[in-house]
Amino acid sequence: MASRIIIAILAGQNPASQRCVGRRVDPFPDGLFVEIDSRNVIHKFLVRDDRFAAPLYDVIIRSMGSGGVFVDIGANFGYFSLVASARAPTDRVLAIEANPAYASKLAEHAARNSCTNIEIFEVACWDEDGTLDLFVAGIHNPGKTSLSSSNAYSADLVRVLACPLDSIVERSGVDRVDLVKLDVEGAELHVLKGMQRTIDRYRPRVIVEVEDILLTQFAATPGHIHDFFARHGYRSETLSATDILFVPIG
Template sequence: MSLRHPLSTLRHYGYLLHYALVRANYQRRLIATTKRVGQTKFRSYELFNRHGKDVLLQALLLNLDDGDVVVDVGANTGTYTLAAAADAPSVEVVAVEPNPNVASQLQANVEANPFDDRVRILTCGLGDADETREFHLSNYDELGSFSSAHASAWEAQVVDTAQVSMRSLDSLVDSDAVPPPDHLKIDVEGYGVNVLRGAESVLRDYRPTVYFERHDARGRYDESAAKNLLREAGYELVPVREGWVCEPAATTTTSHSV
């Protein structure tokens, strides 16, 4: 067994302590502090403003209009969901989070704010088929994934597995379980291309703006295929720090693409 570099070991135990403190805060609902994304404010039980400075999130808020529908795939504890709901008074958000433990934290954050009637949480995964799949729970809560390789990234370890319901976005929209989105954010730890394959009709018929967070290729999952899928669907990809802002070609105003 290879030994970790001392800095990696320090980082590993720092993450473990962080997640332990966060879990305790959620379990006891001790302190929900105000977080800010630009001029937008909301409350959450996170200890830090995680993802609050994401360029993808700033792009989402910039593009939001009253009455828009946001589907937040891989919502985690809800930074994108909470910021979108707080940014415009009539925005509707469907937050999709397959990790049951993290979904309960997301629910706590929604309840800490005055817009729970505009946020709906789906505790399932999104992929390319309606089925049940094995979900890998990580000791770094944020890294839980349908890919065991991604759930064990950054010195993390898979601590358990759970059988989780998987849906495709196409089937959810077709059945009226989810309204057609104007904005589709995808951050699913290596499973993003599967989400897109299950949303081909939505991309073709409703043309949402897509905010896609890239992850390193690990195991059987390589999200470089997502770039080709989006281009074939008629999207222009604008690179940002975390991934791509993907706009339907007919409405794209920028000449820069990946």
């Protein structure tokens, strides 16, 4: 696989207090510490409203344990990867983040929390190998970083390596995949097409962000997502207004 892979097998200490202008290190669930930027809308929601990510959090903690594998596509600064790691330290977490700045921040968070079972892949998941333009959103909402300039509301871009998830899974040497979280700001269908072997072989549960307006920029619709999973023998459960859990039938 022609991609740069950062494998975060790191150790560190949880600091009780570290502060700088606009940022602080806050405790999260499970005793985790992450750097919070007061300008970042996602960080604000996570700190002020513990219900913001509750549906995804619940699925993750129910799915992990007994040597399982969690794949976090669009891992951002690592919140869900860290939760999975803390809840199931004997499991493996494959955290995939194309934005170099956020992959680096994720590695810092893994080190800060001694999450030695997180492997970080700085690459964009796609349906084929290649390179892509990643449009990086501003600090106020970096979660909007996207392979579509319209979805990111940004003219800033970085060129990133891309490959199918199937390649990452096969080269990582795992013998199971229990849960996948997929949040890539509209490019979900392309990513799904690149993980069909993983779906058919391991039958993981898959959480997908499904937003009509974001999918449109990639000539896709929510119907395409549902049809994809139906063809692979999955049913759907609604977690929130934009998050759907797809579960294998039988």
